[in-house]
Amino acid sequence: MLLALLQENSAVLDVDANCRAIAAAAKTAAARGADVLVTPELFPVGYAPRRVRAELDTSLLPALRERLAGIARSNGIGLVYSLPRITAQGDWQISATLLDASGTSLLSYGKVHLFGPDERAAFVPALERPAVVEFKGIPTSLLICYDVEFPEAVRAAAVGGAELLLVPTALGHGFDDVPRVLLRARALESQLTIAYANHSGEEEGCRFLGGSVVAGPDGGLLAEAGTEPQLLYAEVDPGAAARERQIVPYLDERRPDLYRSWGL
Amino acid sequence: MLLALLQENSAVLDVDANCRAIAAAAKTAAARGADVLVTPELFPVGYAPRRVRAELDTSLLPALRERLAGIARSNGIGLVYSLPRITAQGDWQISATLLDASGTSLLSYGKVHLFGPDERAAFVPALERPAVVEFKGIPTSLLICYDVEFPEAVRAAAVGGAELLLVPTALGHGFDDVPRVLLRARALESQLTIAYANHSGEEEGCRFLGGSVVAGPDGGLLAEAGTEPQLLYAEVDPGAAARERQIVPYLDERRPDLYRSWGL
Numbered sequence A, B: 001m002l003l004a005l006l007q008e009n010s011a012v013l014d015v016d017a018n019c020r021a022i023a024a025a026a027k028t029a030a031a032r033g034a035d036v037l038v039t040p041e042l043f044p045v046g047y048a049p050r051r052v053r054a055e056l057d058t059s060l061l062p063a064l065r066e067r068l069a070g071i072a073r074s075n076g077i078g079l080v081y082s083l084p085r086i087t088a089q090g091d092w093q094i095s096a097t098l099l100d101a102s103g104t105s106l107l108s109y110g111k112v113h114l115f116g117p118d119e120r121a122a123f124v125p126a127l128e129r130p131a132v133v134e135f136k137g138i139p140t141s142l143l144i145c146y147d148v149e150f151p152e153a154v155r156a157a158a159v160g161g162a163e164l165l166l167v168p169t170a171l172g173h174g175f176d177d178v179p180r181v182l183l184r185a186r187a188l189e190s191q192l193t194i195a196y197a198n199h200s201g202e203e204e205g206c207r208f209l210g211g212s213v214v215a216g217p218d219g220g221l222l223a224e225a226g227t228e229p230q231l232l233y234a235e236v237d238p239g240a241a242a243r244e245r246q247i248v249p250y251l252d253e254r255r256p257d258l259y260r261s262w263g264l
Helices: A015-031 A049-055 A058-075 A116-122 A145-149 A151-159 A177-190 A240-247 A256-261 B015-031 B049-055 B058-075 B116-122 B145-149 B151-159 B177-190 B240-247 B256-261
Strands: A002-007 A036-038 A078-086 A092-099 A105-110 A132-135 A138-142 A164-168 A193-197 A213-215 A221-224 A230-235 B002-007 B036-038 B078-086 B092-099 B105-110 B132-135 B138-142 B164-168 B193-197 B213-215 B221-224 B230-235
Touching (some): A002 A193, A015 A036, A015 A058, A049 A116, A058 A078, A058 A092, A078 A164, A092 A138, A092 A164, A105 A132, A105 A138, A145 A151, A151 A177, A151 B151, A177 A193, A177 B177, A193 A230, A221 A230, B002 B015, B015 B058, B015 B078, B036 B164, B049 B116, B058 B078, B058 B092, B078 B164, B105 B132, B145 B164, B151 B177, B177 B193, B221 B230
Parallel strands (some): A002 A036, A036 A078, A138 A164, A164 A193, B002 B036, B036 B078, B138 B164
Antiparallel strands (some): A078 A092, A092 A105, A132 A138, A193 A213, A213 A221, B002 B230, B078 B092, B092 B105, B193 B213
């Protein structure tokens, strides 16, 4: 399976420009043979939690989701996008969605670990465990940004069977050890492939790191971006996770009974 | 606080030679002003689980512990050593002990995650959560080798208040990503200092990596050994863990209630 990750600057609340950037990337990635394009956290609306919360017209969200499904369908490529979602109780969450190449939604996820005062002012944390779906033969799950810094969140996906984890993110400048150390460790300790797609440039005063990565189940980097906008590609070997889990059976050798008795 | 780590080849079942190596390292480290010397997993008896189980005369263990306490006391330095311990039920466990500079035992720990068929043939896993003790003003805990590859074990120590984790290990050649990636991630994600002291050379057919490390609570390496025997030093800033936990409050922003509801 060939992954494509969009590392790009988003224009805050210029949904049309951001969708055009996604469409252009989807076209290029599909021509290269990619199976899925992973885009950054809240990319279609821009990463600006307070302003998005104050100014986004949520009545436009269904049409926006339709437009993104159309991009997947017309290019024949899977797509991971991240948008605000409004719960039945009226709460705003940060969500991510995996579409197949026909534009059909296979999986959605709500961010559990919110980062910093701006996110917490605009959104509430979701509570569901990351679900796992078969995507082109690989059990696949979604997390968002700060979630993946917590080993527990990646464990939940891996224990649920995930061998591929697709992660839209919005990581600021200065946090280089997150992709370079934590992401590699997450992939190695739970023995799955992780694709982590970040913003680049500046949005609403926040300067992003870029530095998108794909880490394999042996902890090695399969691809790593610099700071500038780019499309990043990585080939996923569908058998790699199972092979690593044979060599060192981390998941089988966890002691969840003890961890619970320890109060974790 | 100044840490010293002994990276050294152990002579299997030559307890006298191994104690002399510890005594020599304790003398050198104490002269340099180190507060504690951390030695590798099962170093006094050698890392050879099946042979140690078959041939070690356990009636000698109390005198061996006394000798190690004497090394701490006579050099005026704390000491972490690892030995087999025999439970009241007659089970063999792999243990680690922290002595203060008077030779008094402050903390002991039994390895929870056993690695590979040899360890499992010779030992049974311990079950207790890693405890935390105040050592020279820093809340300190112990884990052993494979334990630290599990984020859950380090979390247990950190959630219990540990800001310093001392880890005797016996890591084989070829597992370079364990000290270089996993250990840095463990230190960063739980925001504590980790000292990981390994064997070097070959014992009973097993070739060790060396590569002992000390990682700080920002994920940076404070010290890293090559493959050869050496004494490794690192200065621990007693305020560093608390400062990092202020910047990004990983421990406070865990969601243990959710993790339990997810079956972790």
